[in-house]
Amino acid sequence: MHEVVVGLIIDGGREDVWAALTEPARLAKWFWPWQPSIDFSPSPGAAYAFEAEHPQAGRLAVDGRVMAVEPGSRLALTWRWTDEPMPPTEVEIRLADADGATEVVVRHRRIEQESTAADYEHAWTDILARLAGYVEGTGAVERD
Numbered sequence: 081m082h083e084v085v086v087g088l089i090i091d092g093g094r095e096d097v098w099a100a101l102t103e104p105a106r107l108a109k110w111f112w113p114w115q116p117s118i119d120f121s122p123s124p125g126a127a128y129a130f131e132a133e134h135p136q137a138g139r140l141a142v143d144g145r146v147m148a149v150e151p152g153s154r155l156a157l158t159w160r161w162t163d164e165p166m167p168p169t170e171v172e173i174r175l176a177d178a179d180g181a182t183e184v185v186v187r188h189r190r191i192e193q194e195s196t197a198a199d200y201e202h203a204w205t206d207i208l209a210r211l212a213g214y215v216e217g218t219g220a221v222e223r224d
Contacts, residue, residue, distance in 0.1 A: 082197035086204040087185040092215035094175050097182045100215055101173060108212035111207065112140055124147050128157070146170055149160045159188070173193065182215075184208060 090097055100106045102122040111118070112132030120128040131142040144158035153175050158167040170189045175182055186204045192195045212218075 082191040084191065084197050084201045084204065085185065086165055086187040086188075086201060087183060088208040088212055089178050090182045090208075090212045091180075093094055094152050094177060095186060096215050097175055097211070100211060101155060102199055106214070110210045113210070120156065122146060122151075124149055129162070131157050131162070139163075147191045148172075149184070178180060184211065 095216070100110065102120070104118040104120050107120060108116040108118045112130060112134070114135060115133045117129070118130040120126075122131070124146055126146045126182065127143065129139040129141070131139070137157070141162035142159055143162050146155070146157055146162050148154060148156040154172065156172045158168040159171045160166070161200060164212050167190075169191050172187045172189070174185045174187075176185075177183075186208065188200050188204060190199075191200060
């Protein structure tokens with residue numbers, strides 16, 4: 081099994097970053113901002129589904145369950161590509177204070193193939209950059 085860890089310091093408070101990660105209307109603006117459909121509740125045991133139509137990659141769709149929630153500091157999910165028969169993986173997102181900013185660390189576990197782990201590392205790097213752009217108001221996505 082493989083694991084990917086990606087982190088980024090975001091110039092914003094933990095409350096703002098947490099809201100961007102857990103409120104469906106905000107998630108839709110930055111996570112996969114291409115005609116998104118977000119069904120998400122930050123409640124342990126809740127099912128979730130994210131879907132979007134990427135301009136080059138086509139349909140993107142993941143689903144899973146919320147495994148753990150520690151408001152403002154930790155979110156853990158199972159993660160499964162909706163149309164693929166692979167077993168679910170696990171994603172943990174942790175937030176910590178970082179000198180007036182917020183450190184976000186994504187740990188993606190239980191990845192079967194090394195090539196898939198490399199793809200996830202690239203994807204999470206892009207996703208965190210979009211999150212930073214949204215929270216900081218500097219990205220291509222619009223902030224509330």
